[in-house]
Amino acid sequence: MSKDTLPGLTLCNNAMLRRAARKLGQFYDDVMAPSGLKATQQGLLYQIHIGNEPAMGAIAASLIMDLSALGHTLKPLIRDGYVETFADPDDRRIKRVRLTPRGLVKLDEAMKLWSVAQQRFEDVVGKDQAAKLRAALDDIAALDFDLPAS
Amino acid sequence: MSKDTLPGLTLCNNAMLRRAARKLGQFYDDVMAPSGLKATQQGLLYQIHIGNEPAMGAIAASLIMDLSALGHTLKPLIRDGYVETFADPDDRRIKRVRLTPRGLVKLDEAMKLWSVAQQRFEDVVGKDQAAKLRAALDDIAALDFDLPAS
């Protein structure tokens, strides 16, 4: 097979997913820029907000994110005073996370912008299509790739 | 609306996309680990391979990636001797990229592992479903979110 006829990267599920994520990330980030938050940060603040002073491990699990990666991502938010952490009194290994009042205000501000981006996205691709896409992505997130231990 | 009844992050198209990308990335990376390449690097080598000594800008455009981000990502691959760059003789602003022989060998090795991951993914989600997903992701990558300039 000549190099010229090799299929493009369009065949790789992972590459396509990353590519779409870059594209959509740029769009959401653009819209949210006035808040000073990236879309990832808004998502993280929101996740913390809807949790009940969630433990770091719990957040990482919901987001399917490495625990240490979460720790890193949290740092700028703590530095900027949007988030604070405290040890769980019943198990001092566990560190819980909550929004500060300042963080709550910032989240409100960011959510307004998020709505704009979200709305615009759904206008462009269609509400149904968007819902289907999210469902498909949710399925992927739930997949188990382990070979069944026979 | 009480905090307890707020919808999860499942509603955000962008967050879901990133989450699925983390999940799938971890899987592909795991499978490709023996090659010493990350899935992103394999994808980049492949993109360079199928291009005709592509210019950096061309690669960045196909991957919907920031040009400077591409430059950064390329560095470890150049350092490890998989890739080399050279100025286009007709326009010295343009820097073209190609695989070294070593890079070609490494790509072959990585592609074998990639096939394993790709195959496993399609076994789990179904070949049709995977194709539909890639099509949907390709559509997203092609979207234009600009408001029509009236």
Add this chain to the structure above:
DNA sequence: CGTTAATGGTGGCATATGCCACTAAATGAA
């Protein structure tokens, strides 16, 4: 021509993510 504008990349800085080695704390077994 020569000045101006547009194009293609680089480097610095910042966030996003992951892996690994290591520490502290809680659990379980002897």
Add this chain to the structure above:
DNA sequence: TTCATTTAGTGGCATATGCCACCATTAACG
């Protein structure tokens, strides 16, 4: 109780990505 094991996070290091300011080159225009 005491020691091995498991659990929850941290810090260091590396890649992934983006934005912005800046440089070199080329194209455009008067």
